[in-house]
Amino acid sequence: MKKRIHDIDLFRKYPHEVQQELFQNLINTAKGTEWGKKYGYADNLSVREFQERVPISSYEEMYPYIERVMKGEQNLIWPSKIEWFAKSSGTTNARSKFIPVSPESLEDCHYKGGKDMLSIYVNLYPDTKLFTGKGLSIGGSHRPSEINAKVNCGDVSAVIMQNLPIWAEAMRTPPLKVALMDKWEEKIEKMVELTVKENVTSLSGVPTWTYVLLKRILEVTGKSNMLEVWPNLELFTHGAVAFGPYRQLFRDIIPSDKMNYLEVYNASEGFFGIQDQAGTEDEMLLMLDYGVYYEFIPMDQVEEENPKTLTLDQVELGKNYALVISTNAGLWRYKIGDTIRFTNLSPYRIKISGRTKHFINAFGEEVIVENAETAITKACQATDAVISNFTAAPVYMESGKRGGHEWLIEFEKEPNNLQQFTQVLDETLREVNSDYDAKRQNDIALQEPMVHIAPQGTFMSWLRDKGKLGGQNKIPRLSNTREYLEEMMQYLEVRS
Structure with missing residues (x-):
């Protein structure tokens, strides 16, 4: 963990160099794919040439490629074999999105983010007793794709859990077969039954659903607060929705000054940010070495057909930008729909400010x-x-x-x-x-x-x-x- 903090310090100090090197690695890795050949990645593109040649893509515009990958074609947008897709249905829209998850994005982005979250937390709180107990995570579910039974689709949390190494699985609760149940109300009841017997020291999940679980645990056990159930509880890692409106809910149900809260920015498309300072609430360090190359669209240009994007060295404090990413799962200049605001430029820290459509x-x-x-x-x-x-x-x-x-x-x-x-x-x-x-x-x-x-x-x-x-x-x-x-x-x- 100490070694990884040194690596994080490296991209804090040299953000543009790290992003430039990552960009070249993405282009070189994908030059033999159908997408890479179409846009001339073998020409050793500069960032400017990349921006001129490759259009900014919405999900709908990338979907023909994604659908082909789901049907079993490979080496279209990324050279590694892609067999997992994160099903993104973050709002109540009827249509779900299926985001490719390559072996590289799973290992070097999603898992790396989880490990960095622990490294940063231990660095902030060196006296932690986190590892004396288990982490409770509330995930979704996954199932074979309707398009191709050989590939699996599910919430990004389910994709991650299903592929966890044995040592990581031993540190979490409930068992995988319960964590990945698709009937939510049955899952809640089973989670209550199994987790109250454990020494839970940390929670992770969406605040809304985590609170539903905790409230149900108190109803079943008759306890007045969660510290009577899990006296060693010390951390809640949360994301997906802003925590501000939920903060008092959790303070009431976990009445302890020693309880810590850590914000993360973990989306289906990648793991982008981690709160790296105590007491800063929703301000997060932008993680720059996760196989994600970042561009930013100023909000006054979001609706334009060919908006001009900014690179990391061109952004300004306090302005809202739509996030554009190119990733080690084959998303190229992909507009994910989130808007962020920079709160610090050395190192680069951000707050999620909303959605481009919300x-x-x-x-x-x-x-x-x-x-x-x-x-x-x-x-x-x-x-x-x-x-x-x-x-x-x-x-x-x-x-x-x-x-x-x-x-x-x-x-x-x-x-x-x-x-x-x-x-x-x-x-x-x-x-x-x-x-x-x-x-x-x-x-x-x-x-x-x-x-x-x-x-x-x-x-x-x-x-x-x-x-x-x-x-x-x-x-x-x-x-x-x-x-x-x-x-x-x-x-x-x-x-x-």
Whole structure:
């Protein structure tokens, strides 16, 4: 672990050199593939030539290649044999994405990220007792592809678990056959039964589903908090959704100043970031030697047909960028849909600010997920509320009426004053977003937000009814259309 910290320090100190070397390795490795031949990788491309020749690709544009690989063709986008695909269905969209996972990306990106996470944690907390117990991880499931039974598809967590070495499997709980069950509610009950008997020292998973498990454990055991079940619990490694709105939930259920929280940026497409400082919450070190070459699209160019991308040495502090990656699994100049913001340039640290398709900009207010989560966290603090889940959408202008935003929020603990909650939510959005503030001046374009409280269990029930319960599935925090909000409001009417 100490040796790996030295390697991390190396790319902290020489980020551009590390990325340049990695870029050349990717190009040289893939020059004999169908994709590499099409774009002339054998010409020893410079980064500029690479950007000029290779188009930025969405999933839909890369899918014809991915589909062929799933059907069994090889050496199309990457030379190694690809037999695993991470099924990405992070939102409730009906169509799933299947992201290729090569042996190199599994070993040098996903596994490396997991090992680095432990190395960084031990470096931050040298007196840790983490390895005296087991790590509980909440994963998804996998199954043979419908296209080709010889390849497997599943949540990235399931792909990783299924391929773990024996020594790593011995350090985790529950057993693999339970961790990979596909019936979520049965899996929760089985996990409760088996894990309460273990000495669990760490948790990893999506905050939403992890909390569901912990809450169920307390119901079954009759304990008042998780330290009565696992007294040596000291770490929760979390990702997929921002932790800010969930922080109080976990503090209530794990009441210990010694409990540590570590944010990671682990997507189906790769492992990109790890929190490397204590107490920085959602600020993460961008990991530069994982077989991923990074480019960044300024947000004002995201919708352009051929946007100009920036390399790492060209980014600026505080600006939002859409993330573009080229990887050791054959994704080339692939726009993954996430937006990030740099909080530090030496070393490069980032915060996830949202999704390129998850925002509200019906009136030029450009509210992104990061704005919404900051505002809702402050509103909860001001009104002693604890949030469980939320979604928001625009209210379009009608004849003689102003527009606005409508929120549907499920609380674990409802605010003591909903009007104050709404006011703080609105005021914080005005503080963190000047465009929103301008539209709210004298209610010119936007009126005060409307907030509806959803009964507890609403979001989970809705996901269950759509067959999307568990794994990395989640409801979009923000949408520029009313599709999700109206569907959920109608769902509530039917249930009532």
